Amino acid sequence: MGRPLLQRSPMPGLGLSMGITLTMLSIVVLLPIGALLLRGASFGLGNMWEVVNRPRVWSALFLSFRLSLLAAVFNLVFGVLLAWVLVRYRFPGRRILDAAVDLPFALPTAVAGIALTALYAPNGAFGSLAREVGVKIAYTQWGILIALIFVGLPFVARTVQPVIEEIEREVEEASATLGASRFYTLRHVILPMLAPAALTGFALALARAVGEYGSVIFIAGNIPLLTEIAPLLIVIQLEEFNYDGAAAIGIAMLLISFAMLLAINLIQIWSRRRIGHV
Amino acid sequence: MQIEIDEISKQFGMTAALHPVSLTIPSGALVALLGPSGSGKTTLLRILGGLEFPTSGRVLFDGQDATGLTVQERRAGFVFQSYALFRHMTVFENIAYGLKARPRATRPPKAEIARRVGKLLDLIQLPEIGARYPTQLSGGQRQRVALARALAIEPRMLLLDEPFGALDAKVRKELRQGLRDIHDETGLTTVFVTHDQDEAMELADLVVVMSGSSTGGRIEQIGKPADIRARPASAFVRDFISA
Amino acid sequence: MFDAGVKLPVPAKAPRFRPATQESPAVRWLLIGIAVLGLAVLVVAPLAAVFTEALAKGWAAAVTSLTHKDARDAIRLTLLITAIAVPLNAVFGIAAAWFITKFDFRGKAFLITLIDLPFSVSPVVAGLCLVLLFGANTALGGWLVAQGYPIIFALPGIALATMFVTFPFVARELIPVMIEQGRVEEEAALTLGASGWRIFWTVTLPNIRWALLYGVLLCNARAMGEFGAVAVVSGKIRGQTATMPITIEMMYNEYLSVAAFSLAAVLTALALVTLLLKTALEIRHADALAATHRH
Numbered sequence A: 001m002g003r004p005l006l007q008r009s010p011m012p013g014l015g016l017s018m019g020i021t022l023t024m025l026s027i028v029v030l031l032p033i034g035a036l037l038l039r040g041a042s043f044g045l046g047n048m049w050e051v052v053n054r055p056r057v058w059s060a061l062f063l064s065f066r067l068s069l070l071a072a073v074f075n076l077v078f079g080v081l082l083a084w085v086l087v088r089y090r091f092p093g094r095r096i097l098d099a100a101v102d103l104p105f106a107l108p109t110a111v112a113g114i115a116l117t118a119l120y121a122p123n124g125a126f127g128s129l130a131r132e133v134g135v136k137i138a139y140t141q142w143g144i145l146i147a148l149i150f151v152g153l154p155f156v157a158r159t160v161q162p163v164i165e166e167i168e169r170e171v172e173e174a175s176a177t178l179g180a181s182r183f184y185t186l187r188h189v190i191l192p193m194l195a196p197a198a199l200t201g202f203a204l205a206l207a208r209a210v211g212e213y214g215s216v217i218f219i220a221g222n223i224p225l226l227t228e229i230a231p232l233l234i235v236i237q238l239e240e241f242n243y244d245g246a247a248a249i250g251i252a253m254l255l256i257s258f259a260m261l262l263a264i265n266l267i268q269i270w271s272r273r274r275i276g277h278v
Numbered sequence B: 001m002q003i004e005i006d007e008i009s010k011q012f013g014m015t016a017a018l019h020p021v022s023l024t025i026p027s028g029a030l031v032a033l034l035g036p037s038g039s040g041k042t043t044l045l046r047i048l049g050g051l052e053f054p055t056s057g058r059v060l061f062d063g064q065d066a067t068g069l070t071v072q073e074r075r076a077g078f079v080f081q082s083y084a085l086f087r088h089m090t091v092f093e094n095i096a097y098g099l100k101a102r103p104r105a106t107r108p109p110k111a112e113i114a115r116r117v118g119k120l121l122d123l124i125q126l127p128e129i130g131a132r133y134p135t136q137l138s139g140g141q142r143q144r145v146a147l148a149r150a151l152a153i154e155p156r157m158l159l160l161d162e163p164f165g166a167l168d169a170k171v172r173k174e175l176r177q178g179l180r181d182i183h184d185e186t187g188l189t190t191v192f193v194t195h196d197q198d199e200a201m202e203l204a205d206l207v208v209v210m211s212g213s214s215t216g217g218r219i220e221q222i223g224k225p226a227d228i229r230a231r232p233a234s235a236f237v238r239d240f241i242s243a
Numbered sequence C: 001m002f003d004a005g006v007k008l009p010v011p012a013k014a015p016r017f018r019p020a021t022q023e024s025p026a027v028r029w030l031l032i033g034i035a036v037l038g039l040a041v042l043v044v045a046p047l048a049a050v051f052t053e054a055l056a057k058g059w060a061a062a063v064t065s066l067t068h069k070d071a072r073d074a075i076r077l078t079l080l081i082t083a084i085a086v087p088l089n090a091v092f093g094i095a096a097a098w099f100i101t102k103f104d105f106r107g108k109a110f111l112i113t114l115i116d117l118p119f120s121v122s123p124v125v126a127g128l129c130l131v132l133l134f135g136a137n138t139a140l141g142g143w144l145v146a147q148g149y150p151i152i153f154a155l156p157g158i159a160l161a162t163m164f165v166t167f168p169f170v171a172r173e174l175i176p177v178m179i180e181q182g183r184v185e186e187e188a189a190l191t192l193g194a195s196g197w198r199i200f201w202t203v204t205l206p207n208i209r210w211a212l213l214y215g216v217l218l219c220n221a222r223a224m225g226e227f228g229a230v231a232v233v234s235g236k237i238r239g240q241t242a243t244m245p246i247t248i249e250m251m252y253n254e255y256l257s258v259a260a261f262s263l264a265a266v267l268t269a270l271a272l273v274t275l276l277l278k279t280a281l282e283i284r285h286a287d288a289l290a291a292t293h294r295h
Helices: A014-043 A044-051 A057-086 A094-101 A109-120 A125-132 A139-166 A171-177 A182-212 A214-220 A230-239 A243-275 B042-049 B089-101 B111-124 B140-152 B168-187 B198-202 B225-230 B234-243 C025-054 C058-067 C070-102 C107-118 C124-135 C138-145 C153-164 C169-181 C184-191 C196-225 C228-234 C244-253 C257-284
Strands: B003-012 B015-025 B030-034 B056-061 B074-079 B157-160 B188-195 B206-211 B219-225
Touching: A014 A243, A014 B015, A014 B056, A014 C070, A014 C107, A014 C124, A014 C153, A044 A057, A044 A243, A044 B089, A057 A094, A057 A139, A057 A182, A057 A230, A057 A243, A057 C025, A094 A139, A094 C025, A094 C257, A109 A125, A109 A139, A109 A214, A109 C025, A109 C196, A109 C244, A109 C257, A125 C025, A139 A182, A139 A214, A139 C025, A182 A243, A182 C107, A182 C124, A214 A230, A214 C244, A230 A243, A230 C124, A230 C228, A243 C107, A243 C184, B003 B042, B015 B042, B015 B168, B015 B206, B015 B219, B015 C025, B030 B042, B030 B198, B042 B074, B042 B188, B056 C107, B056 C169, B074 B140, B089 B111, B089 B140, B140 B157, B140 B168, B157 B168, B168 B188, B168 B198, B188 B198, B198 B225, B206 B225, B206 B234, B219 B225, B225 B234, C025 C257, C058 C070, C058 C257, C070 C107, C070 C153, C070 C169, C070 C196, C070 C244, C070 C257, C107 C153, C107 C169, C124 C138, C124 C153, C124 C228, C153 C196, C153 C228, C169 C196, C184 C196, C196 C244, C196 C257, C228 C244, C244 C257
Parallel strands: B030 B188, B030 B206, B074 B157, B157 B188
Antiparallel strands: B003 B015, B003 B056, B206 B219
């Protein structure tokens, strides 16, 4: 702990770069978040609990978290598969497939929202198919799930891809010379090597989905207790000028986000300990 | 087990890696494939292990055609140059891997696996390190763990690719003797690849000197170390062993 | 025993040899099939839906809806917001990356976590934070309104919301690249007597330009399309605070499907251009980007 706060360095631009960094960080991020926490503090823990501890709020938080978890699990499996196919196999159209993975990052959420709704509405291309087998997708929890899968799709694939690229061929060959079938090698050698990156991607997809708004509200139907997501509750409170209520729910969501951020960091520390790198 | 290499050649796309070569390795011998880089010695070793398929020619184990056998079916204990230990497994799990990977019918019970791993750890003279991860080992220890892991499957032969390549000079000398001891104890037909003529001459019963060319690697001379020293078959061999 | 060049090589049996590091062709094609089908249904279908819905009543209707005043105002506002938020975030990203990679100080990891924070905060919560700081009924916001500078339900609020959600993009792209490149070149320039700005323009910037462009590209795509955070602070005043995504929402809710999807198609086209540029950067300048983008 004897380390000085700042090591002396001949490099120029310390004052300027530090000044810009801290000033902008404060104005854009820290002060606004501070304002939220301050509002919560002046509103009081008890009052905040009263706001959150209502069936409608619990139901929305629980719905957001549960569907986000389901979507992230789907993306965990599909993302690892995608990463494997994109890194290991050569086939026509691979580059296009690779670029398509990023589309959910690039496409504005509101656009994704209305496009998914158009597809899965009862008269849409997929919605009418589903209706024939008696399933309603848009304006139900299925619709929310599909929207959340869409926005979280790239995370696992993109964190796992570089790890697959770095697997030494000799490790897989060693497994084969020891008599292991290809499936056994995938299950016991490859997957454990991918696990830390895949879990990081999973947590990122989960965090994104819990806070997602734009792509969900169009397809959700927004029926209280059934298809109302947590971020929408904040918007509703704000429209009623109930800033304290909005702050209470906002802080609850912030806590969930921080818990997940912590989880991501713990996963990375754990994997660094175990295999000596991330 | 006796290994016969019958007119094996290998091409990678347009490049020739091995000119057709033939070689008989007597059962129980300790053989060095010696040559500079590009002489096809590693390719030949990988063909023996089933990791590479020859463009033409046959491999025979005890007189039986083994060319079409898969890697898994060959049961060749293979030690890689980088050792290729499984980083996310302990030393114990690394050595036990080949036994655990067997189909249920032939898989030994847990206690038996533990006993065998213990015996192998004794054999490589590292009885205490079973619980460690590969990143916590020195280079020499890693090499010996890789060797124990290869021996765990009760291989029919032992194939080693530059087993001492990644080690410093002092550890190299120690481990040479270690390999000799393990070979003598197990009696396994053992083939190792090296570019270091001292290593080959000191350790092997039989040395295969290989050279590279645009038409692929070829065998220059096969013989006991003393014979090669006394009677190099070509200018290449004479230059290479005196280098 | 030596090679006999005249002998015909014995052709090897089992020509369908499979390397130990490959799956069987059946498994391979099954996995490729799942990947292609999955992406087609999940990603490509919505993309196609945007354009088919926009053109549901023909090209003329789509183009006409884009020339409507609401649409034109929305496009102008979005371009203006992007022109404010992206350069500011680029400046921040460069400054933060310089500060973090050129100097050693305590709390560096914590600073990086703070910079990454906006990625883990819901956009709606981000908007809420801004409302609670700058809203007309707060101390600071009330004072600013009295001075004639409203933030919330006005352009500065939208710009701030956009900056919040896109805040980490450039810094995140530059930091790993600049760590990898180290300080040696700058130190060399320093010993040759170059000034700080000269070092930045002639040594650092050429080294990071592709990574910078990559970060700006991602930042730009997200800035044009941001919806949740902007929805909270915009007030949705037509012609004044309705950005493209907000206008899309308003049109969609008024059942102006063609108009909504036509405007959405413009944003989608921009997203596709972004992807194209991004892929081109990944292919042509892979070694100048952060390692995670090289594939």
